[in-house]
Amino acid sequence: MTLDLFLQHLSNGISLGSLYALIAIGYTMVYGILRLINFAHGDIFMMATYFAFFGIVTFRIPWFITFPLVLVLTAGLGMGVETVAYRPLREAPKISLLISAIGASFFLENLTIVLFGGVPKPFPAPKLFTDVVQVGAVSIQKLTFYIPIVTVIALLGLMYLINKTKTGMAMRAVSMDHETARVMGININRTISFTFGLGSFLAAVGGIMWGMKFPQIQPLMGVIPGLKCFIAAVIGGIGNIGGAVIGGFILGIGEIMLVAFLPDLTGYRDAFAFVLLILILMSKPTGILGEKTAEKV
């Protein structure tokens, strides 16, 4: 394998990895605050791509207006799902919430099939992002540079929000103890709703980037990315935002290298993610950057 070929593979891997990282951030943040694995995350991500499709193709709104609109709409959708599917179960055991999350996920998938049909639709990616740049013998899509930048911005923005702002402080307080946080005068419902809105906002950013890279959208497109980004979050240490980014890159680059160096194993590409998950859970159950947590009794 020549150096050029390796560099091309590496650039492909970084591009895919940063996309995984971007979606994993939202996953892990919601878990970090609420201790809830939001299985509907992948479907909210899918809905965002449909919003963008309708904005640009159906209503012919230019992309620079559509994309911010999509972010807001998707955040609203996330809050809506929270109100309907999770809020009534606030005091219920965690397992009920988990089941409700799976239900919300199936609901969104089937709703999309009924409303928009099961046929894949093309994602309207603006030319500006999909152009190709030649660096020596390596061809890199401009998007490959943008996605990591967006991921880093999202990561830094989120860390600032959680660690430095008052809302962030409220989120952290809620993550520790609902009752005590309420006694301190924190509006629990509003904080949790905000957390979901923020998570869905990040899912929408990921969805737009995903749609531009793989310009094909369909109702079940969120399932596999959702699972893979969940795995990325677990590998990095679920609940830890920096860990999610590391996990995303490990998964993305690992997948590309598997296909590149062992072409016969291509069919096991998705299995690779799950094998990695099992190995991590066996050797370091809390993930790479995860903290040790004692189970609350």
Add this chain to the structure above:
Amino acid sequence: MRRRLAIFLLLLAVLVLVGTGCIKRESYVIKIGVFEPITGANAAGGQLEVEGIKLANKLYPEVLGKKVELVIVDNKSDKVEAATAAARLVEKEKVTAIIGSWGSSLSMAAGDIVRQGKVPTVGASCTNPLVTAGNDYYFRVCFIDPFQGTVMANYAYSSLNARKAAIIQEVNNDYAVGLAKFFMDSFKQLTGDEDSIVAVANYNTGDQDFSAQLTNVKAKEPDVIFAPGNFTESALIISQARKLGITCPFIGGDTWETQEFLDIGQEAVEGAVFSTFFATEKPITEESAKFIEAYRAEYNKEPAAVAALGYDAYILILDALKRAGTTDRVKLRAEIAKTENFPGAAGVITLDANGDAVKNAVIKIVKDQKFTYLDTITPQQ
């Protein structure tokens, strides 16, 4: 209390009425099952076939003095779901015959179920030889992949002057793997060079990132890339290949002929060449002309080959029903097997001993975002 009783009685009355309605309806209709992917990765292909079948049903709504009712089930582009959907048609709906499915893997998943249930089934565009092999109840109105593979290998060798080919196949799809194999055999024979296939890359249905496979293929510098597989993945492969700087032509099979292939691939799929069953530019029979006109009027677009094949499967079953004079499935099966020189929309159908149609292939190219007729290839006897 009395009010509740009244409501209960009313409901009961409605139920009885609906129930008898059903029983009455049963004996006046002939049910034909339509077994297609309406959702999932293959949905666009399945829906085109359903359009053709519905059109045929509209033009020929009756046979043997009874109305023909279509029972459409969704096999969700999934092999496991396909088996369940076929079982539903055979056991619950008790259909007289079945049409479908787009996608050879899906059809093969239903093979044992229709054979054991003795329901004659006519595939529209499933081209893998194994669909009908060893199955007395499975027929099809299209040609099969050994022929299609040869056609494309010939095209690559003679028209494109290719001497080195690379394969990118959808590895969990029997159609793609079969077609790729027939292409490779034929191409090696034409070039007389065992090493003329320089790379074989795999992917799974639903994959979206092909950069690693394409980077490997690019390093081998093929003259042509043969990439049989589902239309969405194929369109993504071609557009990602162009972005990685791969300039050689892409050729493929009949599954590419869907609007989605053009919509997703856009300018990247310009110049892509594939083999298919039928071209509107070359109507073959009187039925073709009738079909093309009716299809344009009904759906306001150009018909795809698979829509014509779905149409053919329906009229072929109706013709066999007429000859059989009964809805008995075993007799119907025998009549379908005897089909000879039957004029369908996508060509004249004669079924061979395996239940496969022997007919011409058409080569099309993507030009100005449209599928354009290139050539017709006749099978060698």
